[in-house]
Amino acid sequence: METSSIVPDVIDTMPSNIMKVIYTSGCKADLGNELTPTQVKSPPNVDWPTESDQLYTLIMLDADSHDVNNDKLDRPDYPDHSGHQTLHWLVVNSSRTDPGQTVTGYMGSVPTQGTGYHRYVFLVYKHRHRIVVPVTDGGIKCRKGFNLREFVQFYALGDPVAANFYRAKFDDYVPVLKNRMLNKTRQVVRNPTQHSQAFYWIWEGYG
Template identity: 40%
Template sequence: MADIQGKFKEQCIVPDVVNMAPTELITVEYPSGVKLEMGKELTPTQVKDKPVVKWAAKEGEYYLLAMVDPDAPSRENPKFREWHHWLVGNIYGGDMNKGEVLIDYVGSGPPKGTGLHRYVFLVYKQPEKINYSKVNKIPNNSGEKRGKSSIAKFTQQYKMGGPVAGNFYLAKYDDYVPKLYAQLKG
């Protein structure tokens, strides 16, 4: 627990994304064979496909999973903070297949020359099943309305507390990024 909180503060995820670090770790495994180790550098090529995500979920509870980049377009100039890569609500008992995709997954796409970006996974416990019908759903072929978002404000709006679990990695530009940009143009 102290390690998670220490690393979230060390990388300034607290306070850039959340006011308080989670206490539990999310495990994230990518189809490329990469398993996320907190704070490790990965390439956009390694994380291009939707991962399998698990945490210590309780049966009968609903959760929200978010993946955000607070460093868009760069850590020095985060004018699009936060850029949302993935948002899934109403995840029942931790079963991602029973969740409602609000923002479809896209991997890392840090622009060339912008250095390392932080990619943060957060899980929140929902107070109950939530009606997300007013939330604009974003497919994985659209970059529209992903930027200038705040997971903290979103979760406050739906009366969730702080994140219960989290993890993150760092990534910088590689030759997959132009392919992702082409995909996001629809």
């Protein structure tokens, strides 16, 4: 993770555990391997070592959602990515016996054409007491501009105890995914709800 600049772009220290991230397509995240948006369209199964008296928060983010020159992940001059992140998944207060609360539902990789490889990072934080995080509507306004360090500091989560990541870039399936979502959006707009505008923003200008 250090050679791919996850440390220090996203986190400050390397966690001691590598979490398992296995998709229903049969592929898995493996410390920077390349996966396609097609392979990761559904939520994966995730697993990491747990303690019986602890709670855990799972975060998945795109570390390169604003970058356009990120094909070379070994270059040492990455800028600070703390404000260049998109939240893809957030589940809080899980334990050995409780799956926890999904604050922001899973969103697969939809990197914009021409933006190169994006690093999709999974992180797990351990905490003894429950944290209260407002549930989002899943819209882009609550995903874009996510700041991991600010979130971690606000909830006093400390350093992550497990992590993994993969890389993905645009493929021919990305427009298919976007069109499917836009078609759903049009159906929602015909019968407006309080979530219709947020639903639209998931895809408007996503990158």
